[in-house]
Each structure stands twice: as structure tokens, then as C-alpha cells.
Amino acid sequence: MSRTNLANHAAPPSRVLIIDDSVVARSVLGRMVEGTRRFAVAGAFSDARAALSWLAKNRVDVILLDIEMPGIDGLTALPDLLIASEGAKVLIVSSSADEGAGVSVQALALGAADTLVKPSIGAFGGRFAEVLEERLSRLFETPADTHRSPSGYGPVAAPRDFDLVAIGASTGGIHALSQFLRAIPTSFQKPILVTQHLPATFMSYFAAQLAVLGGRPCQVATDSMRIRPGRIIVAPGDAHMRVVRTSGGAAIRLTREKAASGCMPSVDPMFETIAQVYGKRALGVVLSGMGRDGCDGAGNMIDAGARVLVQDQATSVVWGMPGAIANAGRASAVLPPDEIGRLVAGRGGGA
Structure with a gap:
């Protein structure tokens, strides 16, 4: 098969939705996502309400979500975004997602797949692009032979007595x-x-x-x-x-x-x-x-x-x-x- 045909048969990039009230952050994150080639920006919004309206007619694979936003904050919007997106993987990208921060654990408990600390605007380049691509890719990793659910389990018996x-x-x-x-x-x-x-x-x-x-x-x-x-x-x-x-x-x-x-x-x-x-x-x-x-x-x-x-x-x-x-x-x-x-x-x- 020629390289052209191989390219035609390549899987389409995963669709990413960006929700961040900073126009600079949306722009920079968008460029980083597009630079991965494995992911593509499907939409970008400054608030959760607009994103929810857009999701009523559009589907994405990943949502990059800020927490601190005017109106509906990211944590409040997270459950509705998961429902509206029909289970898209949510990566929290927020300056408040420091390791050990309570909001990070809350986000994970509410259904976020992972959290990532968003650097200051001046530190958005370089290594952060690599980290973002790594985190995005990790959301779709599975070990060998775990791409399918097994079938044929039949009726499930209650566990035997246990301590x-x-x-x-x-x-x-x-x-x-x-x-x-x-x-x-x-x-x-x-x-x-x-x-x-x-x-x-x-x-x-x-x-x-x-x-x-x-x-x-x-x-x-x-x-x-x-x-x-x-x-x-x-x-x-x-x-x-x-x-x-x-x-x-x-x-x-x-x-x-x-x-x-x-x-x-x-x-x-x-x-x-x-x-x-x-x-x-x-x-x-x-x-x-x-x-x-x-x-x-x-x-x-x-x-x-x-x-x-x-x-x-x-x-x-x-x-x-x-x-x-x-x-x-x-x-x-x-x-x-x-x-x-x-x-x-x-x-x-x-x-």
C-alpha cells in the first residue's frame, strides 16, 4: 500500500473541546493540541454554558476544562459536561489544580480523567506542550489485549462469604x-x-x-x-x-x-x-x-x-x-x- 493510501486509512484525530475564560489560554492550548497531530480542536469557548449548548449538536473525545471561570465554574459544570458529551474524557487544566489541592480531588471524584496545572501565561511554552500531549495520549492508552470487554460471563453469582x-x-x-x-x-x-x-x-x-x-x-x-x-x-x-x-x-x-x-x-x-x-x-x-x-x-x-x-x-x-x-x-x-x-x-x- 502506498504512503498516500496509508494516510487515507489512518485514524482521524481525536476531537478536543477547550473551555477556558482566557482568550490567550484558549489560543495557546489550541495551537498545542493541533501540534500533536493525534488531536484536533473541535471547539473553544470562554464559558461552560456556551460549551453545553454546542455539545447538544456536536461530539468530542476530550474536554480541556478550566476550573476558575465567571458564571458556572468548572467543577459545577463538570457533571453536566460529562452527560452532554456522552462520556468524553475531561482533563482539568487549571492553575488551581496544584498537587494536593482539594479541587483536584473533587474534580477526579466528579468524573474528570486527570488534572494538569496550567502555568502562568508567560510560562506556557516549551515543556508544557510536551506534558499536555503526554497527558492527552495517556487518556487513550490501554495495555495489549485490553481493547475489548470479554463476553460470555452469563449470570453473575453473588460473591461467597468474605471477611x-x-x-x-x-x-x-x-x-x-x-x-x-x-x-x-x-x-x-x-x-x-x-x-x-x-x-x-x-x-x-x-x-x-x-x-x-x-x-x-x-x-x-x-x-x-x-x-x-x-x-x-x-x-x-x-x-x-x-x-x-x-x-x-x-x-x-x-x-x-x-x-x-x-x-x-x-x-x-x-x-x-x-x-x-x-x-x-x-x-x-x-x-x-x-x-x-x-x-x-x-x-x-x-x-x-x-x-x-x-x-x-x-x-x-x-x-x-x-x-x-x-x-x-x-x-x-x-x-x-x-x-x-x-x-x-x-x-x-x-x-
Whole structure:
């Protein structure tokens, strides 16, 4: 096939919508997007209302969204933009999206795929263009063989009796976690462990938010912390959360060695040690996330007789982590996060 024909068969660039009240920012971001060749600007607006009206008749793949805007701010508009765009991936590009900022975690919880700090107007060039292209490309990455949802699972049986739920998630996982937790009644007393890929500076805010969503206490893990009923424990951003046996049950052990997945914290060590301590009395859940972290650990859990439920592709921001497990044949069920929550609550409730 000639180069011309190859070009004709190349996939069209992904369509990007820019929403920022600064005309300079819209112009610069637009040039950067067009310079990637993989992405193209489909529209650019100074306020959310105009963007929502435009989305009523147009479709995009990505939305670059500022937070601080006159009228409807970005956080307020985010849920409506996700609905109007029929699930476009939203990348927050805002000066208020500093690492550890509460608004960043709020944006991720509301469904944003990622956040990126917008530099000052004078620092908009150079390296930022590379970072923006990297973040945009990352939204569409999936590991090999995770481009499709598996079929043929048939009716989904409720999980067997279990003593603990362990959840792994990354990009898009906070929004999925909120849907999962909203489906869990406050009467559910099994302990819940969460390894979510987030910087350490996010974790205290993240834990506070999970406490509200889950209707139960939530703590950032510390070394030797006891695992107790009715509580959520989240891995700190700078250590793996492992589980060890104790005379009174089980406790957390934090370690900082390099994980095979390259993630810190990593889901694999959590799943591996939970399989050792709880065996078939554990339940694993893997939600939206990039890469394949959790796939090896899911194998440990399945070998121990436990079950692993993963989020489906249609509702995942990135079907990397759950997709890797599903395609490796290690998923007991593939479902939307709210359905996973209802399934877990159906057999795991009570004291």
C-alpha cells in the first residue's frame, strides 16, 4: 500500500473541546493540541454554558476544562459536561489544580480523567506542550489485549462469604469508587482496603471524602494499623499497603520497595498479601485505571480461592487495569461500579 493510501486509512484525530475564560489560554492550548497531530480542536469557548449548548449538536473525545471561570465554574459544570458529551474524557487544566489541592480531588471524584496545572501565561511554552500531549495520549492508552470487554460471563453469582474487600484503582477510579460506595449501605461492616494511585499530598483529603461517600470512618494507612470492621483504610501515596496476620486478626504493613508495575502505591502487593492472610475469605475489586497494576495480585487471589470483580469497559475512563485482569481470565465478573457495589452488599452485609 502506498504512503498516500496509508494516510487515507489512518485514524482521524481525536476531537478536543477547550473551555477556558482566557482568550490567550484558549489560543495557546489550541495551537498545542493541533501540534500533536493525534488531536484536533473541535471547539473553544470562554464559558461552560456556551460549551453545553454546542455539545447538544456536536461530539468530542476530550474536554480541556478550566476550573476558575465567571458564571458556572468548572467543577459545577463538570457533571453536566460529562452527560452532554456522552462520556468524553475531561482533563482539568487549571492553575488551581496544584498537587494536593482539594479541587483536584473533587474534580477526579466528579468524573474528570486527570488534572494538569496550567502555568502562568508567560510560562506556557516549551515543556508544557510536551506534558499536555503526554497527558492527552495517556487518556487513550490501554495495555495489549485490553481493547475489548470479554463476553460470555452469563449470570453473575453473588460473591461467597468474605471477611474483607480490597479495591484497586487509578485513572478514573475516584469517580468509580464514589459510585461503588454509594451502593454500599451503612450496615455493611466488612473492612474495606483501597489502593488508589494518587500522590501522598492528596491522601488526607481523599480519605475524608471517602468517609463521607462511604458513610463510615476512613483512615490513611499507617504501619501496624489494625484492620477493623466498619472502616475504610486507604494506602498512603508513598508506600505499598500490605496485610499481615496478628494474634488479634490482621494489620497493615507499609513497605516502599519498587513494585513490578512501577506504581507507588501498587495494588499487587495488597492483593498478594491479602490472598496469603484471608485466602478465599477475601474479595477483590479493580476499578478504572491505566496499565496492568493488580493483574498479578488478582492471580494470587484467584489461586487462593477468592473472587475478583472488575469494572466494565463502557463505564471505565481507562480500561487498563480491569481489562488486563478480565483478559487474563482472572475476573469473576465484569460490571459497572454501582452494580459491583450492590453485588458486594448483597452478601457481605451484616456484622
